[in-house]
Amino acid sequence: MRRRHTTEAIIGGITGTQILVLGRYDQDGQLRPVGRTVPLRPDAARQLAEHLHPAGSDHPWTGARFSSTWGSREPLDVTLVVPELVAEIDADNAIDRGAWRHPMRFVRLRLDATVADVPRFGEGITPAAG
Template identity: 35%
Template sequence: MSPSLTRPQPAERLPTGPGWVFEPKYDGYRALVECRGGIGRLVSRRGTDLTRLFPELATAVVEQVPDGSQLDGEIVVLRDGRLSFDALQERMAAGPRRAAALARSSPATLVVFDVLVEQGSDRTGESWTTRRDRLEVLGAGWRPPVQATPCTDDRAEAAGWMAALAPMGIEGVVAKRAGARYGAAGSWVKVKQRQTLQGVVGAVVGPLHRPEALVVGRWSEDGELGVLGRAPLAPRQSAEVGPLLSPPSAPHPWPDQVSAAHFGGDPVTVTHADPVLVVEVRADTAESGGRRRHPLRFVRVRLD
């Protein structure tokens, strides 16, 4: 299945000026969706075939998407009123044998935001506006679990989405150039909603006196220190924080190596710190198991 999926470039603010349109950014799995010869397929951005893991979506694609078409979209799962990446991961980890049962107990939704091929006609060379028109025609008769994403050309409305939809697990907004072909450089940018949070430094990557990154934790109501996330430091920030850290004054609740599940990468060897120094960080809304999946941004030390 081709073409490859367009990846939006990160930005700090929504772009201004004419010619931009805006869509919500979902916390899910990006997927290239195809209906060909009466068979529906879903393939991840990295080329993993997801079809057997989400049989309810594959069936819906066959029933609702014209044969010979390819769509660009996001697979999401709603749990307790918000998009749940944990629920999505559970669907992935369960494998094909349990897929049918999970499709009933934890159903997925396919949110479509682009038309790449329509009944054999390549649409990628056309403008976003033209492709959106085709999406609205195709999506007019869609029903759950397939739906077209909302969009707006009103920057103020998109900015409102950033705050209003964050509690539902919407990560932010993707801005797209209305006149651009699919895959044009710089035509898609993503802006994430960020929250300011406080936590304690439970460990660092590197030595305490010159940390490369902080491993920030938060105390639960029952007194357990959980990992919130990792905040990389610039040299100036490291020089500021290092002298304020000290070794643990009691047995530390964390292991010497923090698992990959906490950071979305390889396991990380850490140096424990006395978990008393309070810091302020900025984080996007993507979370899993109470931790933030993406790196935190160090803001400042809180000594008050």
């Protein structure tokens, strides 16, 4: 049985197929990738498009490579965005070295939260209601 939880993560990138690449800051202040979402629903993609801004060359993931699936070598074409937006996500509890193994579901954009409100890398899984 797979258990799922809601929590928050920082949006660090997006693909052309509307998959978010998410991260969290570690204890040293480095933004670490923690996973990706399944493709966004069209209404969620439209909402996010209004708020995402392309990142400059100072993005902490500049030059990083992301794979399309866990353990895959197939690259994921990611457009880095300014890591200033918080996403509420629905994730299962399969975590490996601080990152979720399985794609998460985007629940909503948390415009009421800042990146300082997001749990640190490796922390903050809250059981989902219901």
